[in-house]
Amino acid sequence: MFRVFDHIITHAIPYEDNDLVGFPINAILDWPMGTDAGLYTFLVPAVNEQFKKMFDAWSEYLSSPDSREYLTTEENGWFGPTASKYIPNFVETYECNPEVEYYGFKSWDDFFTRKFRYGSSVYRICTDIKERDSFWLKGEPYSLRDMLNNDSYTDQFIGGTIYQAFLSAYKYHRWASPVNGTIERIEIIPGTYYAESPMMGFDNPEGPDPAGPNLSQGYITAIAARALVWIKCDNPEIGLLGFLAVGMSEVSTCQVTVSKDQRVSKGDELGMFHFGGSTHCLLFRQGVKVTFDKQYEPGSEVLLNAPIATVGEGGARH
Numbered sequence: 001m002f003r004v005f006d007h008i009i010t011h012a013i014p015y016e017d018n019d020l021v022g023f024p025i026n027a028i029l030d031w032p033m034g035t036d037a038g039l040y041t042f043l044v045p046a047v048n049e050q051f052k053k054m055f056d057a058w059s060e061y062l063s064s065p066d067s068r069e070y071l072t073t074e075e076n077g078w079f080g081p082t083a084s085k086y087i088p089n090f091v092e093t094y095e096c097n098p099e100v101e102y103y104g105f106k107s108w109d110d111f112f113t114r115k116f117r118y119g120s121s122v123y124r125i126c127t128d129i130k131e132r133d134s135f136w137l138k139g140e141p142y143s144l145r146d147m148l149n150n151d152s153y154t155d156q157f158i159g160g161t162i163y164q165a166f167l168s169a170y171k172y173h174r175w176a177s178p179v180n181g182t183i184e185r186i187e188i189i190p191g192t193y194y195a196e197s198p199m200m201g202f203d204n205p206e207g208p209d210p211a212g213p214n215l216s217q218g219y220i221t222a223i224a225a226r227a228l229v230w231i232k233c234d235n236p237e238i239g240l241l242g243f244l245a246v247g248m249s250e251v252s253t254c255q256v257t258v259s260k261d262q263r264v265s266k267g268d269e270l271g272m273f274h275f276g277g278s279t280h281c282l283l284f285r286q287g288v289k290v291t292f293d294k295q296y297e298p299g300s301e302v303l304l305n306a307p308i309a310t311v312g313e314g315g316a317r318h
Contacts, residue, residue: 004028009058012069013108014076015083019211022169026249029194034201034208042195043223051193055275059109059253062275067108078111079103086170094172113173113272146222147244147281149189153230156240159286163309165302166217167278175270177231178282178308179241183262184230191225193252213248217279221246227254229270237312242283243270250275 008024020027032038041047061067073079079090079098090096095115097104105111148154167173197216200209209215226246233241245254253274258264284290292309296302 001028005054009054010061012067013062014070015078015080016076017082019214023250026194030211031208033194033196033213034204036201036203039195039198039201042192048190048192052190055193055250055252059275062108062112063110064107068102068105068111071102071105071108071111109274112169112275115174116172143222144283148228148242148283149187151187151228153240153242156285157242157283160288161284161290163282163284163292164217164221165280166214167273167280173273173278175243175245175272175280177264177266177268177270178243179231179233179235179238180265181231181233181235181241181263183258183260183264184232184240186230186256186258186260187228188254188256189226189228191247192220192223193225193247193249195220195223217246217248220248220279221281224248225252225254227256227271229256229258231264235311238288239285242281244281244283245271245273246279246281247273248278252278 005025005028013022013024015021018027020030029038029042033042070077071079073081075082077083078087084090087093091098091103093116103111105114144157145154148157194213195216196209196213197219200213200215200219202208213220221244224246226244229243229245231241231243233239247254254271255274256271258268258270264270288311290309290311293307296308302308
């Protein structure tokens with residue numbers, strides 16, 4: 001297995017038509033993740049420290065020109081006929097130049113963090129979030145104290161609302177501010193890479209997650225490598241807003257591009273995910289009256305810079 005890992009982190013990533021496209025190491029570990037041994041092993045800090053070292057080396061390769069081999073229109077290329085079905089209108093949607101080699105991208109990472117347009121899929125909206133809860137129950141309630149790494153702001157959000165959305169390998173991986181305000185604080189939280197919920201492993205009567213940890217997104221908000229950005233909103237009805245970016249498998253790098261005390265407007269970039277899968281949450285304080293647009297049911301697509309909710313009696317859109 002280690003020889004396979006060595007091969008993966010020194011070679012470009014081809015396109016493959018499956019649920020774990022773009023995540024070759026995740027594909028190898030997918031079934032072990034669902035075993036009793038895997039559920040324990042992938043939570044061990046020493047194991048995740050070694051994964052981090054391996055991913056640091058892989059990151060260097062994926063940021064190099066050598067990683068562009070499959071940025072082509074061939075069948076196993078990311079601009080090929082099959083991939084294009086999942087990323088339609090690529091040229092019209094993203095900043096690129098199809099007239100030059102590799103569409104002008106400088107590396108795999110440059111392609112992965114490409115600029116412009118379409119966004120995420122809604123995963124879940126949860127109200128009355130608890131300070132601390134058990135993730136070993138079906139339905140995976142959110143455990144706020146764990147999600148926020150025991151942050152001093154946690155108490156303000158007990159009983160509040162969480163909006164969570166998922167980004168597949170095909171999606172836009174940059175983060176845009178949903179509000180006007182000022183960056184209050186930023187924290188990078190180390191964590192796991194391949195841990196999944198015990199309820200989504202082989203003990204699940206319905207079978208293990210075939211693309212773990214996709215069905216464990218509530219669970220991994222409290223244990224995975226993640227970035228936490230607090231924004232003090234200009235709108236007093238919102239007040240303090242939390243944005244949590246959560247890496248899912250592979251390199252899972254969360255890069256924050258704003259700094260403390262920086263002013264941001266709706267749509268301004270906050271940062272981006274590199275290389276791996278990703279999920280993210282917006283956290284609203286208790287008492288904030290937030291109403292989500294009815295079109296954004298779980299599983300629906302969300303467009304970049306499109307309003308997703310209204311806040312307060314007056315219905316200010318965000």
